[in-house]
Amino acid sequence: MLILSGAVGLTRADDKPLDRAELDKRIVRIVYESALLGTEIFNRGGHGECARLYQGTLSAVVPMLDHRPKLQTDAQQRLERAKGLNKAADAAIEMRAALDEIQNTIAPPIKKEPALEPKDTKEPKNTQEPKDAKKVLWDRLGGESVVKAVVHDFALAALEDPKVNFTRGGKYKPSAAALEKSIVDMISDVSGGPFKYSGKSMKEAHKGMAITDAEFDALAVHLVASLKKFKVADPEIAELVKVVAGTREAIVEKAPAPTEKGAKP
Ligand code: HEM
CATH class of the missing domain: 1.10.490.10 (Globins)
Incomplete structure (x- = not known):
């Protein structure tokens, strides 16, 4: 799947494992792109296509969530539930909920963005x-x-x-x-x-x-x-x-x- 290319690997070319923040950043990016594209496809009636996209995304992302066990379990459960749904639209909506949950739980690494000044809470x-x-x-x-x-x-x-x-x-x-x-x-x-x-x-x-x-x-x-x-x-x-x-x-x-x-x- 095009959208996942280059983003699935858990290690870099130099074989150093990704740190947690970098992993989160990649997960959020994949999920965001997939949700954006999926919405477009869904809204023009491609419910099955959208469901397949979300299924592919979740199948790739869920194993990357080892460091967030609760989120991993919730997303896996939604993925399983979606597989049991007859209508493609229902399955897409169920999996979209999982994608949104992932995105909303893992806040983008705002504080690490170079454009932002570090925020001093005091x-x-x-x-x-x-x-x-x-x-x-x-x-x-x-x-x-x-x-x-x-x-x-x-x-x-x-x-x-x-x-x-x-x-x-x-x-x-x-x-x-x-x-x-x-x-x-x-x-x-x-x-x-x-x-x-x-x-x-x-x-x-x-x-x-x-x-x-x-x-x-x-x-x-x-x-x-x-x-x-x-x-x-x-x-x-x-x-x-x-x-x-x-x-x-x-x-x-x-x-x-x-x-x-x-x-x-
Ligand atoms: C309760 C308040 C609002 C409702 C119910 C609403 C609803 C909508 C709807 C249904 C469309 C799509 C129209 C179409 O498909 O032709 C639209 C377009 C849009 N709305 Fe709103 N809107 C609201 C408030 C706002 C506000 C506060 C902003 C930003 C200040 C905004 C910005 C836009 C923009 C940029 C578009 C796209 C226009 C275009 O690209 O041609 N809307 N809105």
Whole structure:
């Protein structure tokens, strides 16, 4: 399987065993790529193809999880359960849950990313001037690896939350991968990152969806939760949330008040 090539070996060419952090990093990378591709395949109806992809990924990854026995057992159990399911879509969903669990349990090695400053937990948070304020927001968020991981996590949570009602009752079936890419591009564009957003304006993209303030707020809660999960610092969270809040007016369409009987048009 193409996606797994070069990532399965537990030793490097010089035969030195991989350390735990490096192993985790590789596992997260494989799982992330597989989930992204699988979502794309699943959403265009390739349930069987997606299930085979996830099965291949899990079969390769589970043996690599010796250092995380609980996660290994859980993932193995889901893999076995999926094999017993008749519908390919159900099997794919079961295995996707295992992939998400792996990804969510093994936090990406954010602290080891060169783009990030080591975070000193003893330092008071929310100081007036962020320590690395000279860096653009994109870099302070953690750059490409962190933003992509945050957006993936956030999109999964938002897509599943009825309080957000992302698909507007099934009316929209956006490709999760394309949507994630658009959102990453957008964050990059507004935060000084390398990617440019070239999609529709927020007003145009959400026109006629009758998105409410409460739905917008529910979405924002997921964004903040994902940013925290990936250890983005409070000042950067506040800065990004401020930018997102600025789109509220374009996205929220106040539902017209119901006309009372006899009321004038
Ligand atoms: C409750 C709030 C929201 C809901 C229900 C929602 C729903 C959707 C849906 C269903 C689509 C796909 C439209 C299609 O397939 O044609 C979409 C596209 C998109 N949304 Fe949202 N959205 C919400 C808030 C936001 C926010 C706050 C942002 C970012 C600030 C955002 C950014 C985008 C982007 C970038 C696209 C892709 C547009 C394109 O590439 O053309 N959305 N949204």
